[in-house]
Amino acid sequence: MEKESTSLLWCRLWSNRRGGEKVHRFNQMKPANNSLPGRGSSRKSSSGKEGIALITTLVVVALLVAVVVEFNRTAVAEIEISKNFSEDKRITHLAISSVNAIKDLLHLEGMGSKEDTLLEDWAKAQSLFETAGGALQEGVLEGTIVDECGKINVNSLVNEKGQFDDVQQNLWERLLKQPRFGLSSDQIEAIVHGVKDWIDKDDEVTGIFGAEDSFYRARGYGCRNGPFHTIEELLLIKGMTNEIFFGHGTREGICSYFTVFGKAEINVNTAPVPVLMAFSEQMTEDLALEMDKFRRDETNKRALSNKTWYKTIWPYGELLPEKTMTVSSDAFSVHLKVTLGESVKEIRAVISRASESEPSLLYWKEI
Template identity: 35%
Template sequence: MKRILQDNSGVALIVTILIISLIVSLTLQFNISMRSDLHAAANLRDGIKLGYIAKSGFNCALAVLREDASEGNVDSLLEAWADLKTLSDNSGALFYEGWFQVEVLDHSGRIQINKLVEGSQYNDTQRKLLTRFLKSPEFGLEDEEVENIVNAVKDWIDLDDEVTEGPGYGAESGYYQGLDKPYVCKNAPVEFIEELLLVRGVTKGLFYGTKEKPGIASYLSPYGDDGKININTAESLVLKAFSDRMDDQMVEDMVAHRKDRNNDLSDPNWYKTVPGMGDVTIAEDLLDASSTNFEIVSEGFKGAMAKRVTGMVKRTGSKCDILSWKIE
């Protein structure tokens, strides 16, 4: 028995194995940690690169807008800023790794939602425009729903706390504070178009659209201070909302007229030269042939990674001021 207790060779072997196992475990853990740090550093590096690539696309679009301003004050979808596909397709040649895709969206071709109200009163021309727009069959709204939404948008923007009535009903803070997650009515101009999601009657389906129906978001803008819409760049649903007498065929003919480079689009009343539209009258204070407010969306790519830069730009003459800026 004494001899067995004095034999420690087996214990030494076990201790050695435990130490080796611990060293191997620590080494593997250190290796994993180093690899994680390496990947994180690489992602950070690529993220920075993508940000600069996207910003490069944004600045290229700015340069195109400035150049366009020097060529005249008429804007249409036939101009370089409206089709930057060639620039995007060739952007890979500008970088060692990566490329960008950039597009310019004309907000001057959209309905200026804040011009619906002047002080605490309706701008009647803008009210009729927005009402006709929301009554488009594509949105699938009943007449009563449209009237309620228009009134609710007015109440969101106007300066008072009086609920707008007739026809339909608007909504002030009394309604919004009764919701499960209460908030107050803004009673001020819309700053970002997503604010409309807070307005009674404007659902996510109506705002963003569904597989079957378009959304209203891409036809409205919080930017602009005169209520005028560039007839040369407005979407078909906006064109149709210009007058009660507009029909789908007229809109198609107007779009075809705009695509013909031989046609003069400098006078916004060119629509009267379109066959069948000689008797149609559109309110003069709705029409323009030039654009001021643009949204630039530039996305940088490197392999499977991407980063987007979105900015709103106000162009005055050849000067472009950035109104808002977002990196995603």
Template identity: 35%
Template sequence: MTIHAIAAWQRPLRNSHGMALLIVLSVVSLIVVLTIQFNKNMRQNLVTSGFAGNTIKLETMARSGINLAMAVLDKDTKENDYDSHLDSWALLGQENLSPLFDEGLLTVDITDNNGRFQINSLVQSKSEAQTDQSPQQANALELATRNVLRRLLRNEPFALEDSEAKTIIDSLVDWIDADDGDWEQELGAESSYYQALKTPYPCKNGPIEFIEELLLVKGITPELFYGTKDHAGLARLLTTQGTDGKININTADPLLLQALHEDLTKQMADDMLAFREDANNKEALASTKWVVEVLPSLSGQNGLKNITVKSSSFTVLAQARLDSSQKKIIATMQRDSQKTTLLQWKVE
């Protein structure tokens, strides 16, 4: 056999070795790719599993915060029969609750809804909750609550024109009352107004259930509701809970205190705030009479109307944090002399 013949015979063998090497390299590459993808999937599963585990822990922590708030409110009822920012429920947000858990952080804040303006109190005579008063009494209370809101809107920092404030109040009355057009307020709005908007919707003609509903009402802008870079919004001063219009002067914001009377100035509201935040005056807060001690001019016929020092409705914010995750529960609670009841809650 010649040399050329031998070379020709060996060439296919070399080609076969090359093909086998390519196959081996392809298989190895495929295994490497599959291994990398498997590792990615495993890491993703571990992250997802860890996230799910954190979510469960966070919600459990937040739920425990809600239960803690209920227990604190119940305990407060046994300690005294009035409410102020010097009570244990108001100081709960300052407590260190970290020893309750192996890991993570929990904060629980309780806000007194009776220290806010009851938006549904604007319509008294048609309120089903008000069955123990005459139409005359209901109308008088209705007028009083509307005047409080008017002053709140007219005062700083909102400083609305009187016509703007009246438009908002009239529109709120039309939004809440059961009539649809029969008794439309002078500057208010019924369904005919809302149905003519670019994105139409009906007038509710019923009590406001969620404070965000106010953004649907004529005259209320996002800037007024949420606030601006210069001041906080109106929303934090309002509540959907309650219809008797009573405001707890021990917990109300100074802006709301100032709106309680036409003669009340910012300085007078600040004086009220300073008095009630002083621990030495805690016992005096058991009665509304402390106002006259601070502001002698507001006494007798010129005194503050429809005020209280006892609260029955509260909002609880329980926030749980673990690593970079967090969960919060916002709950509304109703309290009487017997117990605290959870009315509603939402998880965020």
């Protein structure tokens, strides 16, 4: 029965891909009772949930395999047309197709449940890419998907009045003082104040370490006085270095824990352990690791729909800053590595998935 369903879905998707349709026939993929819920609605039964999860998994594998098979077919056809068809173009074609498949995956998972967790298929992208890559005639497809909403949003450090958001400032300071980054208290203050001045619209230097236009003009560029557009923009801030941003030796870089995409709230289901540790002065690494273990346990899946699940582990009276916590996400980054023959290409893309609309591409960069 399962084999028959997989085959049926594959054929439908394959047929759609060949016809160039972007939108898949969700009606045909609905369970017989027509109970596929919209994003944000409650699910009717656990069997319904399992059904949706199974369908999502089947569709994702079918999508990625279809992408690769289509790629092989197109590549062979185009090679016959032009002998100058370069590996570079073929890699780009495969990368675009793969990111489109990921957009479909995120759309489907968004329809299945309102919460986003590390138990979902997007978080197991490596194995999905391996499955799809197995259908490649030559080459390797590797990749990861990361929830950008599990990170601290750089632009949320400053409120509409141009002042520090206290909760966000605390998050920054608690994160950056972790020994993994090897930063002194002066360095931390310089980064936090520098970022605040970069965003705020005024030209008043914050504290003794901040910097405004007069400082940056000497470097040949102006102060943004507005929101960050990319996370790499942090490298322009006074006090920031390549070593701090990317890491060096045993020191970890800070770049994996900040984002410019998504919302101010952090998804407690997907935030990396160091970000969990930044939620409270009382949060130890052991506690954060225990939270991480809890949210990766399939038997706790239902609990993850409510951001207060942490209380089942949290031993302290003081609550975590729940206003800055969420269980759902609207921005995901894809890191893709495609190898064909001697050519290798890495792509970083960011996909936005606002509720009630199809995912869209926010960012695309060939590394």
